[in-house]
Amino acid sequence: MIGIGSNGKAIAGLQELFASATHDASAAMCRWTNGVISVTLDEVREVQLEEVGTELALGDEMLTMVVMTLDGELGGSMMVIFDDLNGRQLAASLLGRDAGTEPEWSELEKSALMETGNILGCAYVNALTRLIDGDLRPSAPYFVQDFGVSVLQQALTSQAAASDTLLLCEIGFQRRGGRLDWRVVFVPTPGLQTSLRRSLHAVPEDAQEISRHLDHTQ
C-alpha cells in the first residue's frame, strides 16, 4: 500500500479528486431536488481512530442516517447524516407534503431519504470509477436511526483494521446558497485511497480535467 500518512501533498491531491466527484454528485442532487439542493466538498482530512467521534461532533444524540458501503478492496463507506427534523424536512420536500409528525417514520419517508443517499452515493461511485479505472460495487442504501457514533463504528471496520488513522471526506449541503445542517461523510478503504492516489500520478490528462472542473466550479 502507498502510505498516505500525514503527507500534505497526498491529502491535497485527494481533495482535488473528491472535489471533482462532489461536482458530479452535486449535479445529481440538483436534478433530484429540482435545482433546490446542491452539495460541496468541505474537507478531506486524517483523523485518529480514538478521536473520530469527537472530531465529527456526532455527539451522543439519536441521528437519522442513510449508509452505503463499497464492497471489496476498493471499498469504503458513505453516511448521509441528518438530525430527525432535517431528515423529515428533506423527505417532505421530496414527497411534496408537510413533514411527518408521527414518532415512527413512514415507509415513504424512509424511501425518499434512501433514494437521496442512493443518488448521491452512485454519483460518487461513478465519478470515482472513472478516475481510478477500477470496479466499485456499492451496496443498497440502509436507513438507520441510532447514535451516530454507533453506526460510524461499523462503517469504519475495514479502515480501522488497517490503520489507527482514518481518512475522512466531509461534504456539506446547500439550499439556494444557504448551508444546511445535513452532511455526508465518506471513508475510503486504504486500498481505494491508494488507487485514488495512483490516479493522480498516472493519468495527468484526468488531473487537467479535474483542474478544469475546479476552475469551472469556483
Next chain:
Amino acid sequence: MPETTVGMGQIVAGGSPRQMKAIVGSCIALALHHPLQKKGALAHVVMPASAGRTGAPGKFADTAVPRMLELLKELGVAACGLTAKFAGGANMFGSSGPLQIGGANIQAVAQALETAGIRIEAQDVGGTRGRRVTFDCAGGLLIVECPGQPTRKL
C-alpha cells in the same frame, strides 16, 4: 463526578470517584472492576483479533485485555479478584447488512477474558441498536442505554 469519554480503541483505567462513557455499536465496551479496591478500567474494543497488526492495544479484543491488566497493575490492582462486564457487539445494519463484525467481537472478548481467567459477571450484547454505556469505577455498575429500550443496569 468526573466523566471520561473512551474513544474507539482507547483504554482508560482509574479509581473512584470516576465515570467512564463509551458509545458502541458493533464495538464492545469492556469493563474490568475490582470490587474491593474500587478501581477499574474500560476498553472500547473495535475488532476481534490483532492477527499481527499493529495499532492501539485497545482496538483488538486479544490485545485489549492484557493491556487493561497492565494498566490496572500500575494502579496497584491485582488480576485476582477482577470481574468483567461488557456491552455492544450489535449488527447496526441488520443481520443481512454489510460489515458484520459484532458477533465476532462478542466471541473474541469472551475468549480473551477466559484466557486471562477473568469471570464474566454480566453482559448485554448483540441486537441491531447502538448502546450508550456508562461505567462507574467505584461501584462497578455498568449502565446501558439503548434507543427505544429501558435502561439496563449490569
